[in-house]
Amino acid sequence: MPPSTTRPKAPKVPQRPGDRIFAGASTGAGVLILVVLAGVAAFLLVEAWPSLTAPAEDIPGGEGVAVYVWPLLFGTLISAVFALLIASPLAVAIALFITYYAPRRIAAGLGYLIDLLAAVPSIIYGLWGFTVLAPLTVEPANWLAENLGFIPLFAGPPSATGRTMLVAVIVLAVMILPIITAVVREAFRQTPRLHEEASLALGATRWEMIRMAALPFGRSSIIGASMLGLGRALGETMAVAIVLSVSGGVTFNLISSANPSTIAANIALQFPESSGIAVNTLIASGLVLFAITLAVNMVARAVINRRKEFSGAN
């Protein structure tokens, strides 16, 4: 018998007001996010437009938007990426220690402490970096320049004040460490007992159990948490603005006194004294930051999705 073409009418489901209100509210919240995102993007585009179309010599620096933004973008990326390289392995290690190695009482205390650290305002980290950490790095930086100067990162000449990219990176790493740790720890805590036991029953040591059960299970959380940290490091304003001694220029040298600024710190420092096309240029740099952050998140999502069927979510 050929399949009939007329579909049977779906039976009418009675609509309850509670369901409708809830569906409407959650749909509205979802749409609102898109609207806000689109609004921000539109604002940035519209405000940045004059600087994108203006003649190059009108832009601060006199050589066009791209030349103005590039060192800032470079500074932003280098500070955030290095901060992430320091923070994420450390965060995973701390989370593993709290979840699997620390005695129960210490673990609870440490967990609270980490959460508390995440709540410290960034300006405090900036002040700490400026007054405490920067002077402390002068000596080690001299040593690095002398002994490891062949590595471009430590080429020197070392800064006498310590207000270097290295300090900014460390401050950023300390700042994003708690948030990454907190997310990753939560993931490890939810590692199914069944999978832990499966590996232990096969004769896994604790470390092997972590490698077989906890790390794969927490993998997408680790990536997600790192991206969260990276996002925070990319957008961090005050700490970098206070710590970093800026002279522009693009360099991988982490310990000299000539450092590129970051987009966010530059906006904060320049905005009060800017007017006209200079404001548009700053907003254009903001647009670049927005795009980078968006791209980072999309890449992270793609990485997580690539092995979705192995994620354990099914």
Added chain:
Amino acid sequence: MAKRIEVKDLDIYYDKFLAVQGVSMTIQPRSVTALIGPSGCGKSTFLRTLNRMHELVPNARVDGKIFMDDDDLYGAAVDPVNVRRQIGMVFQRPNPFPTMSIYDNVAAGLKLNNKRLRKAEMDEVVERALSAANLWEEVKDRLPKPGSGLSGGQQQRLCIARAIAVQPDVLLMDEPCSALDPISTQAIEDLMLELKEKYTIVIVTHNMQQAARVSDMTGFFNLRGVGQPGELVEIDETTKIFSTPSKKATEDYISGRFG
């Protein structure tokens, strides 16, 4: 391979709480020993002391001795990790590693034992384990796919394959069929009868028919009373336990008068 287990006067404690008291039994190699009894009587707890898995609970400990052939499993110098490498375990709920492929699940134990096997050897071991678990025909074309995509019964057989891939001396099964449908259950039971040719199998089950079908020896656990520790009431040949048990409590339980 296939070793005898000798339990002598075993008391199991959680901190100060005595959970199971005075268990002595001999588990014969190349046979299936079933442990039955009402919930909470300590049969699973006892099973987990055989491969020292109960130690994962903080402050859990045992008094008494367990020997596997002549090795004291609780000797001072014995590493529980090594005990677990010789005694495989299958759990109540199928628990293949969700982040691993079917192949890697079976190979997981081998990789742990730090045997550096060549690809061809590894392939052979994986195929042998999956064949022994009666799963090879069903999965041979999708070995790189995740194990979590299989049905519940297939997943449990995958877990059995994972456990026997390392050629353990003993295989412990903690209610391996309680999450499975009757068809899958039968597949696992058939498998047990094949596996006992090579392994010593101990199975905890709530299903008395299952114990009667698959086991050679049956041990009946019961609580001594409310708030009292669990104990091994008796252990004997399965046919005897289910026809003429020597203890009244056993007869009451198997005839459905309680439990």
